[in-house]
Amino acid sequence: MTGVGGGSLMTPLLVLAFGFHPSTAVGTDLLYAAATKTVGTGVHGAGRSIDWKVVRRLATGSIPATVITLLVLAHVGANLNSTGHVISLTLGCALLATAVAILFRTQILRFFARNTAPRPDRQVAVLTVLLGIGLGVLVSLSSVGAGALGMTVLLVLYPQLPTNRLVGSDIAHAVPLTLIAGAGHWLLGSIDFSLLGALLLGSVPGIIVGSLIANRVPDHVLRPILAGTLAIVGGKLVF
Template identity: 80%
Template sequence: MILAAIDPLYSLAGVAVGMLVGMTGVGGGSLMTPLLVLAFGFHPATAVGTDLLYAAATKSAGTAVHGAGGTVDWKVVRRLALGSVPATIVTLAILSTAGARFDGTGRIITTTLGAALLATAVAILFRGTIVGYFTRRFAPRPEPQVMSLTVLLGAILGILVSLSSVGAGALGMTVLLILYPNLPTNRLVGSDIAHAVPLTLIAGAGHWMIGSVDFALLGALLIGSVPGIILGSLVATRISDRVLRPILAGTLAIVGGKLVF
């Protein structure tokens, strides 16, 4: 039944987004969710819920690769999850209750999504400057403070991802680079991806329970995104990152502004 309902146009969108993810490393939620809302006219809650399960499936493969390569710091993952899991559950409970009696739920999701896209654009363009500023300004923090701030980061990401499906990638990585300056970047990337799996899975399951997941759409996106990510990863070595990232950041800023205003 689901296969029969799959629209090839959505699979083509999956290919396009997958290629951009493969070329830039930016999370698919930053690209897919606004595309589903603005181009295809899906309700914001449906776009977010479907994209969350889509992200959980695609990031599981990335976690397996990083885990096998030893580039996941599970201590960082546990700290993030300690904040994100409860925050996600509470956010979804509020969303479920409000959705049944509040007509502005879609608008809240759209505004949060737009703000997250604007912040992601800033993080993509100025990550090095932001991390360098905080690293120079503040001395290394004591371990208990780092742990508390990591849990707080997880909680913020849990709320943000549950409402918009955006934030666990570029925004989370920027803060992790500030909190853990002595950890290799590839371990932080692996940890960020590993944490995104339970976060997006729990948030996606919650959206499924409140009826905001389109499984035919999910199947179409997965069919297109897997070859798209592979193709994008192959092409990435031939395109300058200095060209791609400003274009991507500018696009996200324009889309984010449109959603907010």
């Protein structure tokens, strides 16, 4: 219905509504996202709406950051209660930040457009790699952040690129990011494959129904509802 929010809502609902351990919810959602975003990448690739330079820059930061984060989780112990608390807290903060990015994206972009001079390409490249690092850590811990947060920053860094190319680039980058992070959680033993199968089975009719509804409900109605839901769920996880 909105293009964002599915991944943001998936993990907290699995934790809060269905009682899954945070690490299991995160790991399973990551593999689910890798499968669904692979299809999205194929669509955008066929339409030539992917900027592979942006994807490479993001992956240069995110892939090493993901591996390091997974190694830290493996060292600490993914099933420890303390680790579950860290994941829940990270997830809650990520949801609150995502809610702000969704609700105030237009105002954020206008602010940077007015107050920021055009950056040299080298500076943009460095900032994109740093964004990738942040997304690698955030996604590995919470499975949230690559969508709304990543897209908002990309729109600030690359105002000259068409939005559809940035969307395609963001989705393409999410495939190796979620796949590696999900594989790492698999090795840590925090994947529920029966849950993964059920999520994939439900996503197809959900996409069809959501697409039909989206054509009838205005975006300015959907986004505040989504942002409000994410804020409430994120607040519950944090506090």
